[in-house]
Amino acid sequence: MADVDRKRVDITTGAISPKLLYLAWPLVFGNLLQTVYNLADLFWVGRVSSEAVAAVSLMFPLSWMFVSTAMGITAATIALVSQYVGADDDRQADRVVAQTILLTVAVSAALATVGWLFRGHLLSAIGAEGQVFTESLAYIEVIFAALPFTFLFFAFRASLQGAGDTKTAMWLMVASAGLNVVLDPFLILGWGVFPAMGTRGAGIATFIARGFATAAGIYILLRGGFGVRLRVRDLWPDPGLLRKLIDVGYPATLDGWARSFAAVAMAAFVTPFGTAAIAAYGIGIRIMSISWSVAGAVGQATATGVGQNLGAKTPERAARVTWVGTGATMGFLFSAAAVCVLFPEVIIGVFDSSPDVVAEGKRFLYIISPFWAFFGGTMVIQGGFRGAGQTKVALALSVLARWVFRIPVAVALAFSTVAIPGTDIAVEGFSIGVEGIWFAFSIGAFLTFLLAAFWFRLGRWTEGVIDESTGTPGVVGADDPEYQLPQEATPAESDGGDRASQPLGDTEPGDPDEQRPGELADEQGPGEPEFEDRRL
Numbered sequence: 001m002a003d004v005d006r007k008r009v010d011i012t013t014g015a016i017s018p019k020l021l022y023l024a025w026p027l028v029f030g031n032l033l034q035t036v037y038n039l040a041d042l043f044w045v046g047r048v049s050s051e052a053v054a055a056v057s058l059m060f061p062l063s064w065m066f067v068s069t070a071m072g073i074t075a076a077t078i079a080l081v082s083q084y085v086g087a088d089d090d091r092q093a094d095r096v097v098a099q100t101i102l103l104t105v106a107v108s109a110a111l112a113t114v115g116w117l118f119r120g121h122l123l124s125a126i127g128a129e130g131q132v133f134t135e136s137l138a139y140i141e142v143i144f145a146a147l148p149f150t151f152l153f154f155a156f157r158a159s160l161q162g163a164g165d166t167k168t169a170m171w172l173m174v175a176s177a178g179l180n181v182v183l184d185p186f187l188i189l190g191w192g193v194f195p196a197m198g199t200r201g202a203g204i205a206t207f208i209a210r211g212f213a214t215a216a217g218i219y220i221l222l223r224g225g226f227g228v229r230l231r232v233r234d235l236w237p238d239p240g241l242l243r244k245l246i247d248v249g250y251p252a253t254l255d256g257w258a259r260s261f262a263a264v265a266m267a268a269f270v271t272p273f274g275t276a277a278i279a280a281y282g283i284g285i286r287i288m289s290i291s292w293s294v295a296g297a298v299g300q301a302t303a304t305g306v307g308q309n310l311g312a313k314t315p316e317r318a319a320r321v322t323w324v325g326t327g328a329t330m331g332f333l334f335s336a337a338a339v340c341v342l343f344p345e346v347i348i349g350v351f352d353s354s355p356d357v358v359a360e361g362k363r364f365l366y367i368i369s370p371f372w373a374f375f376g377g378t379m380v381i382q383g384g385f386r387g388a389g390q391t392k393v394a395l396a397l398s399v400l401a402r403w404v405f406r407i408p409v410a411v412a413l414a415f416s417t418v419a420i421p422g423t424d425i426a427v428e429g430f431s432i433g434v435e436g437i438w439f440a441f442s443i444g445a446f447l448t449f450l451l452a453a454f455w456f457r458l459g460r461w462t463e464g465v466i467d468e469s470t471g472t473p474g475v476v477g478a479d480d481p482e483y484q485l486p487q488e489a490t491p492a493e494s495d496g497g498d499r500a501s502q503p504l505g506d507t508e509p510g511d512p513d514e515q516r517p518g519e520l521a522d523e524q525g526p527g528e529p530e531f532e533d534r535r536l
Helices: 016-045 050-086 090-117 119-125 130-163 167-189 198-223 239-273 275-311 315-342 344-351 355-387 391-404 407-414 435-457
Strands: 417-419 426-428
Touching: 016 050, 016 130, 016 167, 016 198, 016 275, 016 315, 050 090, 050 130, 050 198, 050 239, 050 275, 050 355, 050 391, 090 119, 090 130, 090 239, 119 130, 130 167, 130 198, 130 275, 167 198, 239 275, 239 391, 239 407, 239 435, 275 315, 275 344, 275 355, 315 344, 315 355, 315 435, 344 355, 355 391, 355 435, 391 407, 391 435, 407 435
Parallel strands: none
Antiparallel strands: 417 426
16 A cells, blocks of 8 residues: 555645544544543442552542653644645654654653652652552552553554544554453452452553553554554654654643643632532533543644644645634533533532532532633644644643633632732732632633634744755754755655645645645656655
8 A cells, every 4th residue: 555545634625624523523532531541440449448549549640740741742743743744745754753752762761760769759749658658559660660651652642643643543542441441350359360459450451451552553653554654764863853842842741730730729729618619629620621622632633734734835724724623612612511501400410419519519610611612712722833833832821821810810719818929928819719719710711712812813823843944845954964864755756845846826725626746646756766665
């Protein structure tokens, strides 16, 4: 099968909405499967003891820190791969995949080693003690060993996603989550011939499931035909590409950390208002997480669409992709919010029928759910920035949303006095109670959306992040004397080598009849060995 048969969505031509939907729905399903992944261990260890449940639950903040690091690397991968694919430079997109593999292996191995060496200190730092410490230690030792698998699967998923293939990773998630669920009772409770291993068994089940997904993902990349291809000869450090991956990726990692710490802070603010408020907050956040899964998936699909269009030199269409995704997401979330406003008692009652919790949960939904659309709209616009490689802008929006527009407002509205950090000064707050925290979510979401939309309309994101300064589109570091183009991808032979200088003709970027260079295999000339090299 020739390279042109790679299974992916080209969002640079044709109608935008159906292609965004085609990219987004597997991501939504994948997000839900990730929830299954997380809940499977918790469900089965609950049959062991409360200490075992506490041990697994205690690992979530620590796990999120590592996941945020992986997401940072893969955000860069999506941006670079999608832009190279849009520029018709599949060969360089493949090199990005190889360098991503190298970087994820190096970073995950370093984190796993440091984490394993200091595992006891880490558990003590987050408050584990007694039997909970013992159960946590048994679990975390295996999870650290599985960390490279986790990072490599993120790399695999991002590589295909950037090329426009979101289904393949979804099916691997289905198989991996299913394997994890099946293994859990055998390894945790000791079904059949297996000994009961408790939390360590939960860790081993996760290790095996993630190892399976990673091995299958690497095989798919090596085989090719699914958006991008991994070549063993590309697994040699390329300083230019590695620098680019780090430069684009680290703001996304900081973004994840900022969100994680802000979530901890908001939960701490709710705690003084009692059990009903805490329960209502927990239920409300879990309901909101469904909307975030949808908006996050559309945002990821938007990142792919923006990257491809910037690579294809159609920034106007890249903007349309973002606005179409934003409008569709906001419309869906407005409709979902209407259901929550009409039937709040029924929705909260599914989780907790206590009158106090239902009453507080009803207020939560009344105040926050009408603003879900602004949460979702911002997430899609952030996806547009990430697809352009502008991860620092996405980071700035996350920090402003949580640490400027939300947390200070929550403190000022909810409490009677507000101490200014670093000083002995205290000012009087509005003291309206826990509803002040709910209002802070809404106010922050609205203000952040306005800022995100304004920032995006400025159009300072349209340059992309692939380097074309040498006349060789899509080759990062081509002007570096240490960088040497492989013979098969010289500018004279690459089908993307002169794309930037070619006129677009009379077709419009959105014309479904537009034919881009190299689109049909039977029209390639005999002097283009790149397609021969790409056969499976």
